[in-house]
Amino acid sequence: MQRVQKIIKCKITDLTNVKEAQLSSEFKNVQTLLQLEKEGLDFLPLYKNLQLHSANRQQALRFYKRIDANKDYPVSVRKDLIKIEEKNNKLAKYWCRIPVRGRRGGLWVAIKPHQDFPEKFEFGESKVFRKKNHKGRWNWWIYITVVRQVQIKESYSNILAIDLGSKVTATVCGSFDNRPIFLGREVRGIRRHYQYLRTQLGRKKLLKKIRQMSDKEQRRVNDILHKISKHVVETAEHTDSYIVLGDLKGIRNSTGEKGRMFRRIVSNMPYLRLTQYVEYKAREKGIKVVRISERNSSVTCSRCGCADRGNRKSQGLFRCRSCGFEINADVNGVRNILKFSGGYMLPERAASDPAPERAFSAQPELPCLRR
Ligand SMILES: [Zn+2]
Incomplete structure (x- = not known):
């Protein structure tokens, strides 16, 4: 309980x-x-x-x-x-x-x-x-x-994985369907728009205006985050899934990804709030939410499981050094999260490949899955 x-x-x-x-x-x-x-x-x-x-x-x-x-x-x-x-x-x-x-x-x-x-x-x-x-x-x-x-349910038929990224706010993929969906694409644009306006106003020292605008930005972004979390939790409910979230620390710690501009956008991204909304809304419905470390999900190949720091080619596209697999980086991330939690195996993966689990460390216990 x-x-x-x-x-x-x-x-x-x-x-x-x-x-x-x-x-x-x-x-x-x-x-x-x-x-x-x-x-x-x-x-x-x-x-x-x-x-x-x-x-x-x-x-x-x-x-x-x-x-x-x-x-x-x-x-x-x-x-x-x-x-x-x-x-x-x-x-x-x-x-x-x-x-x-x-x-x-x-x-x-x-x-x-x-x-x-x-x-x-x-x-x-x-x-x-x-x-x-x-x-x-x-x-x-x-x-x-x-x-x-x-009462939090202990057994589920499916898993719903969420990868929190900077380009799209959340990439969601279920073990019941391997087509990922992207939610909250507009958040980044909104944040950039207000950042630009603030810089303009800052030059004119219109501090009160800036504050009002920040409130408005906050409301718009929060509104979207509430919608995303609602959608995620409803999907989990309909598909009898528990939710696996990529933990935030991995992203926060990642550096060297295009310098200051990139880091500012990332650290300002409302990951934490989205995580909290999802956890809260899921708990209300008795759905379990598990956080797993995201540290390696962005550098691990979701096809061959190779975890190499040099794997990530650019912000948007993932390219595997060892098998040459190319895929949208957010999709790669969410597939890894899903794969690790045990609900998803890509057909391309050969039996002799190293298990992707190796790439993750100290993971929490996962709920049991009905097959
Ligand atoms: Zn690979």
Whole structure:
């Protein structure tokens, strides 16, 4: 069993004026409390008499240690004090109870979650805060952490291998089908585009603009990464595969591949985030993810298994010194990952060739495969 934690983002809707005032007062008093605490003014009567639910007060003091004067801090709601009810009434499907001072039994508010709540779960910590909408009015939100126990499957029919590269974000190949697919090709272009814009703006010292643009870039890239990871995990689900990921360290350590420009692109590539998204989404569905070292997958020939440092001809194309095999470098990488994990044997491989396993070291235990 594995613990899967998820944050369900809920907009608080249809607040009456009275309820909004109570929520607002609780929120503002948390800010006051933290400011007083920060300035060491906890001896003031104001500090002691702040109208705050006692648990909310404790949570705030416990969680927020370093206080930034220009920031608002959410009301942190203890997991045993929050409650959700599926009421399905005219106003909303879900209602949520938030503890506030001066309202016995808590404040019941209608919420609109960005996705349905799972059938069985436990609560984690939740956070109540406000955001300004484009009309300049406050919208209230509660982010609810739900915790589930998921059974990770132990046996599978197939393997889905993923190679993370710089040219295409992910090359994916399953043991059920030897045609690889390329996902996230557009990421590199997006990153280069913004890098160019930043350089242009940097000359004019438009720092605020640069920051805004970086946020936008981040959002666009993240969006693509979420789509890729969703696709990968759904494919694994449909094909009853476990997922093998080439571990990142190999790429990070590789040098001498066209100098600074190349290294900058590589180190900025969102590998880590993609890996995390895939691992997270897979765990939610009970699918196992195994990481294997990628160090040699780029220099090993996926046909003859020869692992020679001199094998990689260029960024895009792999050429084997010993058998002359030429193939797209990302495809070669993903085939090696798949091959190593035991699910894939190219028909070209002769029985006398060295086993590709030799090229990899210290690999984790792999789940069992049903044949
Ligand atoms: Zn070869």
